[in-house]
Amino acid sequence: MKIGIPRALIYWKRPYFWENFFENLGFEVLLSPKTNKEIVEIGVKISDPETCFSNKVYFGHLKWLEGKCDLIFVPRLRRNEEKLEYCPKFFGLPDLAKILVKTKILTKTFDEGKEEFEKSLLKLGEKLGKKKEEVEKAFREALEKEREIKEKQEKESLEKLKTNSKKIVLISHPYNLYDEYVNLRIKERLEKLGVIPILIEEIPLTSRISTNNSQIFTNVQEDSCSNSCKFESYNISDIRAQIRENSQNPNISDIRGQIRENSRWPSFHWEFAKEMMEKIDEVLKYKIDGAIEISSFACGCDAVLKEFVEKKFKENKIPFLYLVIDEHTGEAGFQTRLEAFIDTIT
């Protein structure tokens, strides 16, 4: 049996996980290709005109998969393990997918406020006629692989954060950051302009554990400033070990409360919003030269988030650029704005 997974939107929430999971279960997985012009055009044509651009891209991917596989996997993501909600537009995706495509939709609700993730997975496996042990094994393997990739990414971005060259944080949802057609290869463009782009998604959250860690990091940063060669010899895994030690610190919750208080944002009920704000706090501990927020047109959540993200960077006197992308975004205009922004920070 062939299971199709659209390479957009929720796929990027956990890239590699789903495809690995289904492959481990012994299914053939068909990933839709990277976003291209045709996919976007189809998506825009078939979806509601007022839904957000990312959703339109997703529907384009769905339509591409139609007829090419036996099942299309569209999970319904409700709440994560912290009982925080995903974007409300994710809630209705399977139902909208059923309207749009004729291929059968494979769906499962993941509401970790009610049911553990693993249990939901078992039920999904049951739907596909797989045994409990098989699903568990597939889940573990997929998780392991996901963790490896994530750790590698975080390691790289930490190294990037500590370099001396100009750094720019890219703030957005993973489906805007990783989809190169959608964000008009912003990463590449920034690199060409001589700055290092850092994706907010890949920044490890250490502030959650203990504020002591940030001291370690600032020390490292100072060292690296004085001697960049010295920095290279610094072993990241050592730092990680230290973090783990510190995490046994009893007054973690106090520190967590403090962080909450210091950063004046309303307690968001969206998981991505909370994560993003915490990661921004983390990033602000390093020397950052600028920040760019990318938002897809008509994204309701970003309209809320942007206000607080912008405030945060303005308070810290860091230049901030807000870019809205949609199907009409022209490359030339985009490039000009980026160049102008880079000029202001150099």
Next chain:
Amino acid sequence: MKVTFPYWGNYTVAFELLAKKLNLEVVPPERTTAKTIEKGTKIAPEMYCFPLKVNLGNFLEAIERGADTILMPTALGGSCRLRYYPFVQEKVLKENGKNVNFIVFDQSLLDIFSKLKKLSKASFFKMIEATIFTFKALSIIEKLERKAWYLRPREIEKGDTDKVLLSAFKRMREIKSFSELLRFEREALKELEQIRIERKKVPRVGIVGEIYTVCDHAVNFEIEKKLGNLGVEVHREMSLLYHLKKKIFFSDFFIQRKIKPYLGSTVGGHGRDAIYEMLKYVKEGFDGVIQLLPAYCMPESTVRPILEKIHQETGIPFLSLSLDEQVAEAGIDTRIEAFIDVVENYFKRRQLHKKP
């Protein structure tokens, strides 16, 4: 301290009465106009939804008239951006040099109760009295509105109903005691009964959609009046009391069971209710459904394809109107008139089929 709150259709009267009852000095918001919306839009975040911009316009006007404290409710449940309105509004107003106090009501009726009690320093019994008074006022407002839906398409002298309603709501603002309120209800209903009408069958149209836009006649260009004058009987399930009742009796659970084939979970706001109501209207033999939503409203734009699917399956005429600061009244008029033509044809065709 002078308090103000956002304008919201005829409910504004009830909120004003509540504030007066609690001896708060109140600057009642004035009816939303194109100018209000323009003022609000100027300072509001561009991508935020339309009601926030209108609210900001209301606040700015009230601040000009001396208000310094804003009472702002957040969403009573549901994943909607209304949750963050007060934070964003406060930020935006501060950035524009308006230093006002925000009193934010959290997501429960109890919180509204306790915060109002603290604010007005009223006794517990006074608060209970005020609560009952407000709920009665709200129910009278909804009752009068509901009567008007029936009367408008049937009145012989066009405009009678609205004349009565206008003067009634004006008088209602002066009410001070509970007995006066009851007397007012009797009188207003009597006045409405005296309107001369022609009893006939008219096409019926149901209004579904986002609660603020369907209930506020100022932002939806008085769509109920318009439809009524075009000879259509309007029905609208969604109202403030309906929403509160739903919260108290957990009817979301039953609604979810009914709409299961179309939508498997909540999508925030009143997304599920829109589907539920549309299915209900189809079942009850209505001749059309109009969906009202603020442009880019997340729940409503998510369910719109589903509503369109119901429309295709059942053939009931369906019109979706998204409202924002750029929508002009003339455009809405044209679309409604064209839609009413479709509704009338649908109505006549069904009448013909019924007879033989």
